[in-house]
Amino acid sequence: MIDVPVREKIFIPVTIAFKDLWYTVPDPHNSKESIDLLKGISGFAQPGTIIALMGSSGAGKTTLMDVIAGRKTEGKIQGQILLNGHPATDLAIRRSTGYCEQMDVHSMASTFREALTFSAFLRQGANVPDSKKYDSVNECLVLLDMESIADQIIRGASTEQMKRLTIGVELAAQYYFPG
Incomplete structure (x- = not known):
């Protein structure tokens, strides 16, 4: 097994x-x-x-x-x-919930993973352990099929990748609710 x-x-x-x-x-x-x-x-x-x-x-x-x-x-x-x-x-x-504006505004010098991590650490509560914040970032990368580009610089990303990142930034900000 x-x-x-x-x-x-x-x-x-x-x-x-x-x-x-x-x-x-x-x-x-x-x-x-x-x-x-x-x-x-x-x-x-x-x-x-x-x-x-x-x-x-x-x-x-x-x-x-x-x-x-x-x-x-x-x-x-x-x-x-x-x-x-x-x-x-x-x-x-x-x-x-998350609210994604129509315009995708991100730091072009960051990687996709860094943008999601910044959102998770900035917007999740201080009571949420860092390990759970990192888990939420990884979950976003999986959900949005962005694992292969996670460590690429955002500059030069396609429109689709930018929209996925915008959604991911909102998902990564979501609070963690233990089961």
């Missing part, structure tokens, strides 16, 4: 759902009025799936993502945001 060590799973799958989401801001032209930027939007995203959020310019795609991610501080938000069926706090959303 071959003794194969069981690899500890670091990332916890999360289903995010939003129900009847409204986002209202004051009308800049009339202080007595307000403008509904989101009107009763509902949807969900399951782990391991890709969701296409499509619409014309000004349709509210970025507003929806910002509201779900807790990035909107002005205005009034109504409706439910759920993580694995439970009401989500801003802190829970930040700890269990």
Whole structure:
């Protein structure tokens, strides 16, 4: 019999759902009025799936993502945001999700591994052992099929590699939850 060590799973799958989401801001032209930027939007995203959020310019795609991610501080938000069926706090959303901007901004002089390690050590809690932070970096490299380029300099990377790195930076920041 071959003794194969069981690899500890670091990332916890999360289903995010939003129900009847409204986002209202004051009308800049009339202080007595307000403008509904989101009107009763509902949807969900399951782990391991890709969701296409499509619409014309000004349709509210970025507003929806910002509201779900807790990035909107002005205005009034109504409706439910759920993580694995439970009401989500801003802190829970930040700890269990990542927000990747459209522009991939990375230090071109770093390696892929260094960029992920920087994110893990900067953004995971001080209570998380360094060994677990390194484990999360290695898990990201495996998940994103970046092991073969892990120690290459980022400068000159393809668009696909840059997008994977952007996703990895968010994954590496995820807190470790012991099983």
